[in-house]
Amino acid sequence: MNDFEKLARLACPLPHNDDGVVQMAHGGGGRKMAQLIEQMFLPAFQSDTLAQLGDGAVVSIGSERLAFTTDTFVVQPPFFPGGDIGSLAVHGTVNDLAMCGAEPVALSLGLVLEEGFAMADLQHIVASIAAACSEIGVSVVTGDTKVVDRGKGDGIYINTSGIGRLRSGIHVGPQRAAVGDAILVSGPVGDHGIAVMAARNGIALQTELKSDSAAVLPLVRAMLDRVPTVKTMRDPTRGGLATALCEIAVSSQVGIRIDESAVPVRPEVRGACELLGFDPLYVACEGRFLAIVPAEQADAALAAVQALPAGAGARRIGEVTEKESGRVVLRTRIGSHRRLERLSGEQLPRIC
Amino acid sequence: MRYVDEYRDPEAIRALLARIEATITRPWTLMEVCGGQTHSILKFGLDEILPSRLRLIHGPGCPVCVTPLEQIDRALAIASTPGVIFCSFGDMLRVPGSQGDLLLAKARGADVRIVYSPLDAVAIARQEPSRRVVFFAVGFETTAPANAMAAHVAARDGLDNFSMLVAHVLVPPALEALLSAAGCEIQGLLAPGHVCVVTGYRDYEPIAARYRIPIVVTGFEPLDLLRGVHAAVVQLERGEARVENQYERVAGIDGNSAARRVVAEVFSVCDRKWRGLGEIPRSGYGLSPAYAGFDAERVFGLADLRVAEPTDCKSGLVLQGRLRPTQCPQFGKRCTPEHPLGATMVSSEGACAAYFHYGRTADFVAAEAGA
Known part of the structure; x- marks a missing residue:
């Protein structure tokens, strides 16, 4: 046996492909969740609408086009700087509707409460839900409450679903981006993920940073009023901007090609990411959106968003290129390039 | 951001690249020892902008990657024992053992917890006196002081429900194993800066002399790495072979004496089996006789567990810099971060993970270099 063969014998084990049980990464918003959706959910439900994998579905009833979406919130801890699970549950669902180009009409609210959860905390969360709804101008019109035994839940889980009416003349979808289009982001990325992480036990990270949790609807309205030809919108939640x-x-x-130096990231988010070994491009936002717009309208769309205080941090970060179909490439500050892949594994579990 | 941005400054990087270009007259092959350095090189695309005559090969400095299968299997056996709280750095959780990984054990009911400091595991042991708490002490000389401190604190506080599964390894013996192997192509070494922060770099001087190669103590930011490359290339071009420090801002010749003291108190040097390199004499740390009571292998009766390393994945070659990750026929096909064949694909310091995460396929680099 020569040296090379000897070395080749020192090797790693066979993979254990049959997971058999659900793991955290199946809900992490990355590759493993995508596999679960593609391999289990899509074949089971056989729906062309579902298969589009947008932030919400667009369904037609007569001549009316409606957006419909649902989201479940398991964030830990339920209260964090800049928000709580209640306001987050409203923002998340309304943002998903906004990403379809829809105006929200009605929300449902499903609560799973654990026996022993403090009534004062519940009261606080309900008030937060009401305040978020009132700010956006949408109502909770139906709901459901379940309680599980102490130790069988984790305080509170919330599901919200939403129906929205599509704005006329707006046609956005994840498949509509085309070569030459510009890519915009509505503000600095990663605030939510790092703010929640810092609020957790076990992380000695002191920061003034607040979650970006907010309804993006006013920004989206301003942009679509000015530029109705927006092609694609997406809110970079789990898995972040890159995913x-x-x-x-x-x-x-x-x-897609983006410029590292153009992507807005707050210094405190960058600092926390350096400490914790995260990449801000993969950290969740809950009050930002990406928009893909025809290049000639990019300045107008950006100006419309930047004109509002919540959109002051919006930037143009890149463009759609025909090269390397299906690939996202980052141009680094020092002029080199690297590919951005989907989030792999779970970076920050239970962030929303 | 201070202390970071100045080491990523595009102007300074371009200037240093020009100096490297002006210095290099022949092809040279350097190995960056540490997996953190490998990840920086790929994350910042330094392989794309360095002169093509300079070849960087990736070293074994990923502690998760070199931890042998039997130690993972011991971890799985301990974690699956009723009543145990098994604490580990997050990296270790996705490394495949013979029967799944620690994340799968967690999904099946084991109490596996990610900690960011070994002292957090000690705190858990203090809070949960009725549970046995085990910390997976993995790492090179860099993490040894903090892990030693965990045992020190547990002993001081008389915590008899705390123990450590130790898989500590040492850099210099591994470098000697690589440099003395037949067909070794390494002409210069970028030594691991953070290891040297703890140990200093006197131990590297006999290696530079014996194998007649330059060894440059190097940091992790782009400018640090380029400084390391430049210093190594200058030495090679001049025919020199000495230890040089390009990471003066944190690494000194004698290291950190307080850190070395606690390591000497808690650990003693022992033989270790490395995944990819095999058994290397005196290449790791085990708990010293005074701390033997904290040895999880003894506490759980697993010292005799032996597992042969199977033959399917080529990470042994990757860890020695003899195979580039993308040259492995399984890379990105049967072997992905979701279904890794080996630890080099899942560790945040693993070379295969770096190539996969940063999409560094051969055709990509060629296309971007030409673009």
């Missing part, structure tokens, strides 16, 4: 771009690149079968 959202990868999903768009695959859905639209295009290549």
Whole structure:
């Protein structure tokens, strides 16, 4: 046996492909969750609408086009700087409707409460839900409450579903991005993920940072009023900006190129990411969106968003290229390039 | 951001690249020892902008990657024992053992917890006196002081429900194993800066002399790495072979004496089996006789567990820099971060993970270099 053969014998084990049980990464918003959706859910439900994998579905009733979406919230801890599970549950669902180009009409609210959860905390969360609804101008019109035994839940889980009416003349979808389009982001990325992480036990991270949890609807309205030809919108929640771009690149079968120096990231988010070994491009936002717009309208769309205080941090970060279909490439500050892949594994579990 | 941005400054990087270009007259092959350095090189695309005559090969400096299968299997056996709280750094959780990984054990009911500091595991032991708490002490010389401190604190506080599964390894013996192997192509080494912060770098001087190669203590930011490359290339071009420090801002010749003291108190040097390199004499740390009561292998009666390393994945070659990750026929096909064949694909310091995560396929680099 020569040296090379000897070395080749020192090797790693066979993979254990049959997971057999659900793991945290199946809900992490990354590759493993995508596999679960593609391999289990899509074949089971055989729905062309579902298969589009947008933030919400667009369904037609007569001549009316409606957006319909649902989201479940398991964030830990339920109260964090800049928000709580209640306001987050409203923002998340309303943002998903906004990403379809819809105006919200009605929300449902499903609560799973654990026996022993403090009534004062519940009261606080309900008030937060009401305040978020009132700010957006949407109502909770139906709901459901379940309680599980102490130790069988984790305080509180919330599901919200939402129905919205599509704005006329607006046609957005994850498959509509085309070569030459510009890519915009509505503000600095990663605030939510790092704020929740810092609020957790076990992380000695002191920061003034607040979650970006907010309804993006006013920004989206301002942009669509000015530029109705917006092609694609997406809110970069779990998996962050990079994963959202990868999903768009695959859905639209295009290549995407972004500039590292153009992506807005707050210094405190960058600092926390350096400490914790995260990449801000993969950290969740809950009050930002990506928009893909025809290049000639990019300045107008950006100006419309930036004109509002919540959109002051919006930036143009890149473009859709025809090269390398389905790939997202980052141009680094030092002029080199690297590919951005979807989030792999779970970066920050239970962030929303 | 201070202390980071100045080491990523595009102007300074371009200037240093020009100096490297002006210095290099022949092809040279350097190995960056540490997996953290490998990840920086790929994350910042330094392989794309360095002169093509300079070849960087990736070293074994990923502690998760070199931890042998039997130690993972011991971890799984301990974690699956009723009543145990098994604490580990997050990296270790996705490394495949013979029967699944720690994440799967967790999904099946084991109490596996990610900690960010070994002292957090000690705190858990203090809070849960009725549970046995085990910390998976993995790492090179860099993490040894903090892990030693965990045992020190547990002993001081008389915590008899705390123990450690130790898989500590040492850099210099591994470098000697690589440099003395037949067909070794390494002409210069970028030594691991953070290891040297703890140990200093006197131990590297006999290696530089014996194998006649330059060894440059190097940091992790782009400018640090380029400084390391430049210093190594200058030495090679001049025919020199000495230890040089390009990471003066944190690494000194004698290291950190307080850290070395607690390591010497808690650990003693022992033989270790490395995944990819095999058994290397005096290449790791085990708990010293005074701390033997904290040895989880003894507490759980697993010291005799032996598992042969199977033959399907080529990470042994990757860890020695003899195979580039993308040259492995399984890379990105049967072997992905979701279904890794080996630890090099899942560790945040693993070379295969870096190539996969940063999409560094051969055709990509060629396309971007030409674009």
